[in-house]
Amino acid sequence: MTVANKIVGVVAVAVLVGxxxxxxxxxxxxxxxxxxxxxxxxxxxxxxxxRSGFIDATQCQDAGQVASDRVGADKGGLLASNLGVRGPEVxxxxxxxxxxxxxxxxxxxxxxVGVDGNLRLPFAKPVRAIGxxxxxxxxxxxxxxxxxxxxxxxxxxxxxxxxxxxxxxxVSGAVFExxxxxxGGSDARTRDVERQxxxxxxxxxxxxxxxxxxxxxxxPDADLSRVQxxxxxxxxxxxxxxxxxxxxxxxxxxxxxxxxxxxxxxCFQDTLMVPSxxxxxxxxxxxxxxxxxxRANAAAAVPDAREMRYGTRYLQAVFGLNCxxxxxxxxxxxxxVLFSRxxxxxxxxxxDRSIESLLRRADRDEFNPYIxxxxxxxxxxSSVISLKNLAAVLGVGAAVIYASxx
Numbered sequence: 422m423t424v425a426n427k428i429v430g431v432v433a434v435a436v437l438v439g440x441x442x443x444x445x446x447x448x449x450x451x452x453x454x455x456x457x458x459x460x461x462x463x464x465x466x467x468x469x470x471x472r473s474g475f476i477d478a479t480q481c482q483d484a485g486q487v488a489s490d491r492v493g494a495d496k497g498g499l500l501a502s503n504l505g506v507r508g509p510e511v512x513x514x515x516x517x518x519x520x521x522x523x524x525x526x527x528x529x530x531x532x533x534v535g536v537d538g539n540l541r542l543p544f545a546k547p548v549r550a551i552g553x554x555x556x557x558x559x560x561x562x563x564x565x566x567x568x569x570x571x572x573x574x575x576x577x578x579x580x581x582x583x584x585x586x587x588x589x590x591x592v593s594g595a596v597f598e599x600x601x602x603x604x605g606g607s608d609a610r611t612r613d614v615e616r617q618x619x620x621x622x623x624x625x626x627x628x629x630x631x632x633x634x635x636x637x638x639x640x641p642d643a644d645l646s647r648v649q650x651x652x653x654x655x656x657x658x659x660x661x662x663x664x665x666x667x668x669x670x671x672x673x674x675x676x677x678x679x680x681x682x683x684x685x686x687x688c689f690q691d692t693l694m695v696p697s698x699x700x701x702x703x704x705x706x707x708x709x710x711x712x713x714x715x716r717a718n719a720a721a722a723v724p725d726a727r728e729m730r731y732g733t734r735y736l737q738a739v740f741g742l743n744c745x746x747x748x749x750x751x752x753x754x755x756x757x758v759l760f761s762r763x764x765x766x767x768x769x770x771x772x773d774r775s776i777e778s779l780l781r782r783a784d785r786d787e788f789n790p791y792i793x794x795x796x797x798x799x800x801x802x803s804s805v806i807s808l809k810n811l812a813a814v815l816g817v818g819a820a821v822i823y824a825s826x827x
Contacts, residue, residue: 446758446771446772446773448768448769448770448771449768449770450763450766450768450770452464452770452772455471455473455476455477457763457770458642458689458761458763458764458765458766458770459473459477459641459689459790459791460473460474460476460477460689461473461735461787461788461789461790461791462761462770462772462790463787463788464772464773464774464788465778465779465782465784465785465787465788470784471787472787473787473788474691477688477689477690477691478688479688480687480688480689481686481687481688481690482644482685482686482687482688508671508672508673508674509554509673509674510554510555510582510674511552511553511554511674511676512534512550512551512552512553512554512555512558512582512676513534513551513552513585513586513588513627513675513676513677514534514535514536514538514551514586514588514676514677514678515533515534515586515587515588515677516533516534516550516582516584516585516586517531517532517533517582517583517584517586518531518532518533518534518540518550518555518558518580518581518582518583519531519532519580519581519583520532520540520542520562520578520579520580521578521579521580521581522562522566522576522577522578523576523577523578525576527543527544528542528543528545528562528566531583533586534550534551534586535547538550538551538552539551540558540562542562542565542566544569544571545565545566545569545571546565546568546569548561548562548565549561551676551677551678552652552653552676555580555581555582556580558580559578559579559580560578562578562580563575563576563577563578566578585605585606585627586605586606587603587604587605587606587627588603588604588605588606588627588675588676588677588679589601589602589603589677589678590602590604590632590675590677590678590679590680590681591679591680591681592632592633592635592636592680592681592683593680593681593682593683594643594681594682594683594684594685595639595640595642595643595644595683595684595685595764595765596633596636596637596638596639596640596643596683597636597637597638597639597640597701597764597794598636598637599636600636602632602635602636603635604626604627604628604631604632604635604675605626605627605631605675606626606627627674627675628672628673628674628675629648629650629659629661629671629672629673629675629681630661630664630672630698630699631675632675632679632681633648633681633683633699634698634699634701634702636681637701637794638699638700638701638702638731639683639693639699639700640685640693640764640765641689641690641691641693641694641791641793642685642686642687642688642689642690642764642765643683643684643685643686643690643693644683644684644685644686645660645661645662645664645665645683645693645699646660646661646662647660647684648660648661648681648682648683648684649681649682649684650673650675650679650680650681651679651680651681651682652676652678652679652680657673659671659673661699664697664698664699665692665693665695665697665699665700667697670698672698685765687765691791694731694732694791695731695732696730696731696732700731701731701794702731703728703729703730703731704728704729704730704731704733704792704793704794704795704796705726705727705728705729705794705795706726706727706728706729706733706738706792706795706796706797706798707726707795707796707797707798708726708727708741708742708797708798708799709797709798709799709800710742710743710744710799710800727741729741729792732791733791733792734789734790734791734792735757735759735772735774735789735790735791735792736776736779736780736785736789737792738759738792738798739757739774739776739798739800742757742798742800743800744757744776744800745776745780754775754777755776755777755800755801755802756773756774756775756776756800756801757773757774757776757798757799757800757801758771758772758773758774758798758799758801759771759772759774759790759792759796759797759798760772760796760797760798760799761790761793761796762793762795764793772790774788
């Protein structure tokens with residue numbers, strides 16, 4: 422090999438080494454001090470015995486006091502956890518009801534709640550229906566018939582809810598996808614004809630929990646003790662903490678135009694990182710594994726995105742990424758990188774881990790973060806694989822120079 426060729430080889434090695442260097446990612450949030458969204462983003466250090474859960478708990482804000490049921494009064498609301506699991510049966514726009522007026526075929530029939538929230542009976546003024554129960558509408562229909570001088574005394578009236586329509590609600594606050602959601606209703610695939618023919622109706626898909634799931638589920642910083650539903654001028658407050666404990670919790674029926682607000686406690690709560698009626702059923706994670714054992718993602722059987730159970734941790738995802746195991750000589754010193762984002766601030770964060778070092782630690786759970794929706798993960802090969810590839814491209818001599826400098 423000539424001197425010129427040696428110089429070219431050394432320069433090429435230096436360029437490749439510089440491109441392949443792995444420095445500790447810089448983040449706006451101080452993850453090393455536990456000041457990121459989750460304290461488990463901290464890098465393991467030998468003299469750190471502080472538990473991540475304790476660090477997270479110190480940032481939690483206590484729930485406020487409930488003092489009023491009117492929106493304009495304060496930020497509180499009427500405590501509604503004692504209204505039962507489903508709460509009252511209230512009507513919304515598009516709901517189908519059956520009205521029976523005793524011995525009167527003129528007013529007896531099926532009616533749909535209009536877009537203005539009213540029922541329209543023939544020869545009578547509109548009857549307000551949205552947000553009211555069938556019993557309240559019965560009394561109002563009887564009174565309207567008297568007011569319109571169609572009856573001298575209030576007749577016997579029965580109103581039965583026959584079919585729930587879908588409803589549009591607005592969900593904001595500590596959820597993964599704050600937005601307008603459409604809940605409830607049925608289509609040709611889900612409609613039960615026999616139930617449609619029967620009198621009465623029930624729904625499990627037009628509830629508060631359904632709205633939260635449709636908005637991506639509550640975030641780990643959510644304050645489930647103060648979830649609020651705003652309907653007209655009234656603000657109702659619900660305690661949904663039992664939803665993540667597998668116990669009964671208040672889950673009222675919503676109507677079109679309802680607003681749902683989920684306050685934040687300002688801290689990461691491990692207790693909310695479980696699949697439940699109000700949290701995401703799973704997370705979509707973007708994966709990249711360009712390992713030596715498989716020269717492309719397709720050959721490694723790792724798709725660009727994968728659904729994982731909500732509550733999956735970093736090391737579980739690393740195993741699912743096919744980052745662990747194989748030859749100790751080539752794979753023992755592999756690293757993985759997690760890209761996440763603080764949902765409260767929008768700040769991105771990159772977490773770099775030595776997989777083998779984390780596996781060997783008894784306190785790994787303190788530095789083993791949960792995977793959040795839309796996170797991304799990538800694996801990096803060890804220096805042994807880099808040395809092998811370099812030898813194949815530039816020759817053994819260049820690889821020796823690389824090894825002497827690393």
